[in-house]
Amino acid sequence: MKMERPKTRIQQKNTRTILDAALDVFSQHGFRGTTLDQIAQAAGLSKPNLLYYFPSKEAIHDALLMELMDTWVDPLRHIGEDGHPVEEIVAYVLRKLEMSRDYPRESRLFANEIVQGAPRILDQIEGPLRDLVNEKAEVIRGWIAAGELAEVDPHHLIFSIWSTTQHYADFDVQVRGILRPEGDAHFNDAAQFLEALYRRTLTPR
Amino acid sequence: MKMERPKTRIQQKNTRTILDAALDVFSQHGFRGTTLDQIAQAAGLSKPNLLYYFPSKEAIHDALLMELMDTWVDPLRHIGEDGHPVEEIVAYVLRKLEMSRDYPRESRLFANEIVQGAPRILDQIEGPLRDLVNEKAEVIRGWIAAGELAEVDPHHLIFSIWSTTQHYADFDVQVRGILRPEGDAHFNDAAQFLEALYRRTLTPR
DNA sequence: AAAGAGTTTGACCAAACGGTCAGGAACACG
DNA sequence: CGTGTTCCTGACCGTTTGGTCAAACTCTTT
Known part of the structure; x- marks a missing residue:
């Protein structure tokens, strides 16, 4: 009998x-900086065994990126569904910051890819992501027109949210090197700062 | 006769x-993603000729990083030398944004290094950079105490400035993929947005 | 328990890589 | 012009890397 996804327990x-081991290694060393042996060792499997499940190193990387693009941009989709504009955006900021704290590997994988020219996900960026951002920019413009939000460029607002929040994942070593925090304590301060930053900027006068 | 730096014109x-060719390649592909052949081709020299001037691939990379660390953090040093606190910080923001526009390769080289754990410059970060940031944080705290600046966490303020400005260099492809700007036109909008962002946040009420 | 499918691995390969080296070419200088 | 120094290169080397493959092992199913 032919199933759509004939995956056995072992395959699953x-x-x-x-993928979990690969995320570890790729996010730390980038695509070219990662070797199959590293992934194999991290996964506790032999190199040929990796290639039994994935046809190539690039296939592993691609699988991670595809999985990522789905979930990474997701919080942006929920903007503007209810509530007060300023609260909506502040909530988005805090959600993104949480993601940097809880999924730093995903953030760094993404960062590595973008910094190096996004060779594998440029289509996604120029297509679906661009459309989504433009759509949300319109929502924000509507809020501004209604006087519910201070006048700001929606696109650059979104960029600034992305950069400030992802900074805590992507530049983690720098942040920790300078703050020397205990564990993730500094994320609370960051949350407080970012909330104030955007609340003051976005609240109309 | 023994000179301190016996560099000939050709050597210079x-x-x-x-170094210029290497900056191109390293900033785009990271350390491990870069091959000596790539650098050689970009420089219009033969591979052995590279290794006549630099003992190894890592030596080239290190030379770039050292040169970079000197100049990259420099604008931060000039904070608090004169003028009004808010203006000082806004000027710093705009200066950093200009650097992202004019020296994106340097920014990406730095980003690549940090994202991958800063293996080669961790000492610089935990030492001199940390000291400088702490020093400037004290200056900012002084301004806040004097009522010249709104209450914000100085460290996270600095982090946010770094991230928002460098974003336009490091995530250039993403920004361009979404905005589809002509040339560097979007940097003016970014400058306007960031100036407003920090002016509203920092001006005491 | 036997058969067949699914899983694992050691041994191996070709290409790419960082780096070496002997010797030749270009240059500076008396 | 000659000679010593600086500069440059083709050929080469050992290692690493992504990937292959036949053979062996294991698990499920009847």
Whole structure:
């Protein structure tokens, strides 16, 4: 009988193990900086065994990126569904900051890819992401026109939110090197700062 | 006769050519993603010739990083030398944004290094950079105490400035993919947005 | 328990890589 | 012009890397 996804238990488990190990390594060393042996060791599997589950190193990387693009941009979709404009955006900022704290590997994988010219996801950026951002920019423009939000450029507002929040994941070593925080304590200060930053900027006078 | 730096004209020229070409390649592909052949081709020299001027690939990379660390953090040093606090910080923001526009390669080289754990410059970060940031944080705290600046966490203020400005260099492809700007036109909008962002946040009420 | 599908691995390969080296070419200088 | 120094290159080397493959092992199913 032909199933759509004939995955066995072992396949499910090992595919997950590999992707998780690969996320570790790719996010730390970038695509070219990562070797199959590193992934294999991190996953506790042999190199040929990796290639039994994925046809190539690039396939592993691509699988991670695709999985990522789905979930990473997701919070942006929920902007403007209810509530007060300023609260909506502040909530988005805090949600993004939480993601930097809880999923730094994903953030760094993304950062590595973009910094190096996004060779593998440029289509996604110029297509679906661009459309989504433009759509949300319109929502924000509507709020501004209604006097519910201070006048700001919506696109650059979104960029600034992305950069300030993802900074805590992507530049983690720098932040920690300067603050020497205990654990993730500094994320609370960051949340407080960013909330004030955007509240003051966005609240209409 | 023994000179301190016996550099000939040819040495001067070729060293510069190599470093410039290497900056191109390293900033786009990261350290491990870059090959000596790529640098050689970009520089218009042969691979062994590179290694006549630099003992290794890592030496080229290190030379770039050292040169960079000197100049990259420099604008921060000039904060608090004169003028009104809010203006000082706004000027710093705009200066950093200009640097992202005019020296995106340097910014990306730095970003690549940090994202991947800053293996080669961690000492610089935890030492001199940390000290400088703490020093400027004290200056900002002084301004706040004097009522010349709104109450904000100085460290996170600095982080936010770094991230928002460098974003336009490091995530250039993403920004361009979404905005589809002509040339560097969007930098003016970014400057306007960031100036408003920090002016509203920092001006005491 | 036997068969067949699914899983794992050691041994291997070709290409790419960072780096070496002997010797030749270009240059500076008396 | 000659000679010593600086500059440059083709050929080469050992290692690393992504990937292959036949053979062996294991798990499920009947």
